[in-house]
Amino acid sequence: MNTSLNRVANESTVARDTAYYEENIGKVTTVDEFVDDYRLFSYAMKAYGLEDMTYAKAFMKKILESDLTDDSSFANSLTDTRYAEFAAAFNFSGETAKAQTSVQTDTLLAAYEDSFAAEEDAIQTEIDYYESKIGSITSVDQLIGNDRLRSYVLESFGLDATYTSKSYLKQVLTSDLSDTNSVANQASSDAWRELAASFNFNTDGSVNGSAQTSDQIEDLRLDYIYNASTYPSDLLYEANQAYWEKNAASVTTATELVSDERLLSYVKTAFGLRDTIMASSVASLMSNESFASVYGNTELLDYFNFETDGTVTSGESALSSDQITSLASKYKTAFQEDQQAAVDDALSNFETRIAAVTNIDDFLTTNSDYYESDDNTDNDDTYDEVTEIWDVALRAYGIDPDEVSMSELRKILASDVDDEDSYVNTLDDERYVNLVKAFNFNSEGEIEVPLLVQSENVINDYASAYTDQKTRFLEGTELDDAQEAADEEIEYYKTQMETITTLDQFLADERLTSFVLEAKGIDPESVTSEELRQMFESDLTDSKSYVNTLSDNTFAEIVASFNFDSEGNLSSDPVGTIQQRGGTLETVNKYLRQTLEEEQGDANEGVRLALYFQRMAPSITSAYDILGDDALLEFFNTAFSMSDYFSSQDVEKQASTVENFIDLEQLQDPEYVEKLVKRYTALYDTENGTTDSAALSILTGVNSISADTLLAVAQLSAK
Incomplete structure (x- = not known):
């Protein structure tokens, strides 16, 4: 067969037409361009056995424009499956451009969730470091000279270490707080005075005893956790609870309590109050029954011991121990709900x-703009309560939003990570490279088709073929079970194929390689891993390369369906436009086969029928496929010496007869098909007085056995 196909491929006319097709199909971008190029269009039509319909351009345009994922589309509505197969060979609907694939989204969001635990670990690490070092600090210079200690102290009070000079910090820490003119007391923010009060440095920077007492260290720890946390973590919960228990009971008025931002936040969380509610209103809810009744929330009155004027009765506390315990339970429940x-x-x-993002500007749009433009009135959250999507992305890759401006972020996301001179690569920061890889933006800032090891359409084609292979001939519960199992494998295949970037990764996943082979009707057990590697490392343009010398050209088509370069890395080079490289190779192979059948049929119709049956056999799933195809029916009638009476029977009886003579489930077995072809050729040659079987010469290389001998063998095999 290979010899015969190679001979056909080398015929001058065929070679010219094939070269034209291969050179020009990649230049086509529209259906009109395709059907208007007669050489391209007629070549493809012949390849798929539709040569007689080449004139019907309008009809074929509807075929090519059909959505094959829609069962009711024009191509899928036709009983002749050749039209859907033809449409599937091309991609005029285009690949789907998207900001992220499902795997990219899942990976980013997993990293986002992991960042919370990482933040807790980082905060605890700094706490442990500080508390292990502060006991040995004997001067203000020692504290300021240690970058980690200095940053810890400043961040505990919400102050930026980047913009705070060491000299100013030293002046604050050595301030005399009893002197109203000291640096700490003259500072614009109370945070500086509170910072100075947290340490015991003398005005000359020395220490009498320790730099901090245990209470001061603990207070600083709670402050650090509060200011360093960007997420309601378990660590933050414990710090907030400790801060509440240490400070809430000692307040003397409701106003004093709500003036402390952290205590106010505790109350709002515990009672599910809106973030926007005024502090004075919260104070009234704790003390004023009339206000609470009008407001519609009297629950706070039971947890606090404030009088109507918001004060605490002399000799009592704002909360009893029982109230503190009860409120702690309420707070924990509410905090954990908010946390989730x-x-x-x-x-x-x-x-x-992200599903609606079409360019970088969409990605950087604020939630407020999104809700306004989409009129998302069903969303109960105000936009500022939901994290911006760029914040999610930046956090996932360990980037603080304050590190990068929106304009710089645009330049980063529009960078090509494969270009050494691109903006993102000049930053020399792997975090930003990973951020760019998580999205599919081009240099213009628009979304593009994700580069995958197999294109989305090819992946879908393989998934469909896999289902067909696994559900052939099954009915009832067996069909349902097989479909469920197939769906599970398809989900794995589709997900993993979005993660594969090298040949080694693909070959290392036996589940993936088996899926691909089985989708094409190949038993994975018949191919060793080494053979498979040789196939993928073959040069498809070299007719003498390993994969091109195999008797089954399906292997070359499989290799061509992958976007690997010669080094086995994911590359955009093999990717086609309206037809992928694998689709082009498959079209060429079909064209050569059709041409061979035509040429042999001109000399001997029996050869053509034998070749046709051999080609169609793997796709036959029922007796009606044979009965509904004149050529296949003629093959069957000859192979099993059916009389004219056979075709006059009821179609159900004809189908039963076909099933009695042919084991349909074995038609994907080349040896079984060859056995049927031998039987057919022996009987055909006998009926037509032929002594040398051209069909067998082409199909099996057998040319020395007489037709009479083959007939005798066939008759014996039938008994």
Whole structure:
């Protein structure tokens, strides 16, 4: 067969037409361009056995424009499956451009969720370091001279270490707080005075005893956790609870309590109050029954011991021990609910909005703009309660939003990571490179088709073929079970194929390689891993390369369907436009086969039928496929010496007869098909007085056995 096909391929006319097709199919971008180029169009039509319909351009345009994922589309509505097969060979609908694939989104969101645990670990690490070192500090210079200690102290009070000079910090820490003119007391923010009060440095920077007492160290720890946390973590919960228990009971008025931002936040969380509610209103809810009744929330009155004027009765405390315990339980429940909601809302918001992103500007749009433009009135969250999607992305890759401006972020996301001179690569920061890889933006800032090891359409074609292979001939519960198992494998295949970037990765996953082979009707057990590697490392343009010398050209088509370069890395070079490299190779192979059948049929119709049956056999799934195809029916009638009476029977009886003579489930077995072809050729040659079987010469290389001998063998095999 290979010899015969190679001979056909080398015929001058065929070679010219094939070269024209291979050179020009990649230049086509529209259906009109395709059907208007007669040489291209007629070549493809002949390849798929539709040569007689080449004139019907309008009809074929509807075929090519059909959505094959829609069962009711024009191509899928036709009983002749050749039209759907023809449409599947091309991609005029285009690949789907998207900001992220599902795997990219899942990977980013997993990293986002992991960042919370990483943040807790980082905070605890700094706490442990500080507390291990502060006991040995004997001067202000020692504290200021240690970058980690200095940053810890400043961040505990919400102060930026980047913009605070060491000299100013020293002046604050050595300030005399009893002197109203000292640096700490003259500072614009109370935070500086509070910072100075947290240490015991003399005005000359020395220490009498220790730099901090244990209470001061503990207070600083709680402050650090509060200011360093960007997420309601368990660590933050414990710090907030400790801060509440240490400070809430000692306040003397409701106003004093709500003037402390952290205590106010505790109350709002515990009672589910809106973030926007005024502090004075919260104070009234704690003390004023009339206000609470009008407001519609009297619950706070039971947890606090404030009088109507918001004061605490002399000799009592704002909360009793029982109230503190009861409120702690309430706070914990509410905090944990908010904790989960903070993640869920961010993830949901990201998944919803990233699906609608068409360019970088969409990605950088604020939630407020999104809700306004989409009129998202069903969303109960105000936009500022939901994390921006760029914040999610930056956090996932360990980037502080304050590190990068929006304009710089645009330049980063529009960079080509494969270009050494691109903007993102000049930053020499792997975090930003990983950020760019998580999205599919081009240099113009628009989304583009993700580069995958197999294109989205090819992946879908393989998935469909796999299902067909696994559900052939099955019915009832067996069909349902097989479909469920196939769906599970398809989900794995589609997900993993989005992660593969090298040949080694693909070959190392036996589940993937088996899927690909089985989708094409090949038993994975019949191919060793070494053979498979040789196939993928073959040069498809070299007719003498390993994969091109195999008797089954399906292997070359499989290799061509992957976007690997010669080094086995993911590359855009093999990717086609309206037809992938694998599709082009498959079209050429079909064209050569059709041409061979035509040429042999001109000399001997029996050869053509034998070749046709051999080609069609793997796709036959029922007796009606044979009965509905004149050529296949003629093959069957000859192979099994059916009389004219056979075709006059009821179609159900004809189908039963076909099933009695042919084991349909074995038609994917080349040896079984060859056995049927031998039987057919022996009987055909006998009926037509032929002594040398051209069909067998082409199909099996057998040319020395007489037709009479083959007939005798066939008759014996039938008994």
